[in-house]
Amino acid sequence: MSDDERTETPRTADERTTLAGFLDYQRDTLAMKCAGLTAEQLRSRVLEPSGLSLLGLVRHLAEVERSWFRNVLNDEGVPGFWKNPDGSFAEFDVETADPDEAFAIWRRECERSRELVAAAESLDVLGRYGEEVFSLRWIITHMIEEYARHNGHADLLREHLDGTTGE
Template sequence: MTDDHRTTALRTADERATLASFLDYQRDTLALKCAGLTADQLRTRALEPSGLSLLGLVRHLAEVERSWFRNVLGNEGRPGFWKHPDGSFAEFDTDTADPDEAFTVWRRECDHARELVAAADSLDVLGHYGEEVYSLRWILTHMIEEYARHNGHADLLREHLDGTTGE
């Protein structure tokens, strides 16, 4: 893998800055796991019978970013990026997917999420999904969990692709 340029998780900051830095560290970890690979490697489903690929994870996390930040927190009502004709999610269908497009979308969603977090009055700001209500604090914590889980998948995928291991 390339040099590690991940965001440092803050140790003595306030709650918002701490949570935001941990989330950025997890985002950077995903990017690091994908760095230096070809489009074909990013598309490879390395652990049969699973349909997971690194590119699928990037596309999935772009959808997750959009869903939680734009739609739940920001109430924007934006549709997903990658859908089957029947409306089901297609982010893991990567046989012909464009890695540049996926990374552009993912980075744009991460940037927008950072803007929403910075603009919020407090971590107690609420977002809604149907009848369910979520605080920004909960959303940030959930996103850290979401990335950490999928970065574990990314570790296994990357190791299978080229033997690269590491945090």
Template sequence: MSDAYDRADAARTEPPQAAEERDTLVGFLEFLRQTFAMKCAGLTTEQLRARPLAPSELSLLGLTRHLAEVERGWFRNTLDNEAALRIWQHPDGSPAAFDAEHADQDEAFAVWRAECDHARELAAAAPSLDVLGHRRSADGREESYSLRWILTHMIEEYARHNGHADLLREHLDGRTGE
């Protein structure tokens, strides 16, 4: 992994306290992305693959792969209307991101960073938070989502999974913190 993800004390950029809506949303999302990277920093491949919270099968590496898929799905497929396939899937097409028992750490973090970079580019290029992206619901209906909704959802997604990451990290090496 790159130095930014190896350092357990990697600095995070605080979100702005008084800014326009877009800068605030992007600032919080970036802070949460950096928090996730911090939770994974300094661990071995075995630790990143470990599932210490039985009966849960969550691992930090599985969460990394899942977050890469989420970034891809909401920004590439929904906001930018791409038809990008899942990165990790089983032969039957079902999601395999969480199945990280034999996953490659360098690949997972490289893909996650690339998807985050692409998401940043798409969000920055959008003329406003009101830009709409589209996706099909489980029952086949087309649904529209504003960039505002996508950024807010991504903040929620990272906040939830950062809680998972915090518990996993605490069980792995006792490290706690924001």
């Protein structure tokens, strides 16, 4: 299954349609991740190093909060926090990153996001990214998915670091 075969999530639908669309997208994603693998590969429990870190995830989620709530929803046009000289995102480049700075930025962005959600007239408020239109309902649902996915990564990273598992 390729990316093109996954269910497109509705961007301006009611709660039921939006949530069902996200659930189907996640189901399709699981199928896509498993497609084309042998039974042995599907059973394998080997975790290859990816360069992903907990700090990189914190920095990434700060960028995601800023992007979706401040820029897409509220049209603030705020630039990214961590960029390479070529303009590409550098939130996962953490070799010399300051954890205190990253957590402070992430917490500040989360608080700003909460303020924007609380101030919105309804979940039907629309934001834009270029020509694409997204309801606040879609943005919040997407953020739930974004965090759920990355919290899964974080769970694996933490278990690898010190054996801590679970919620």
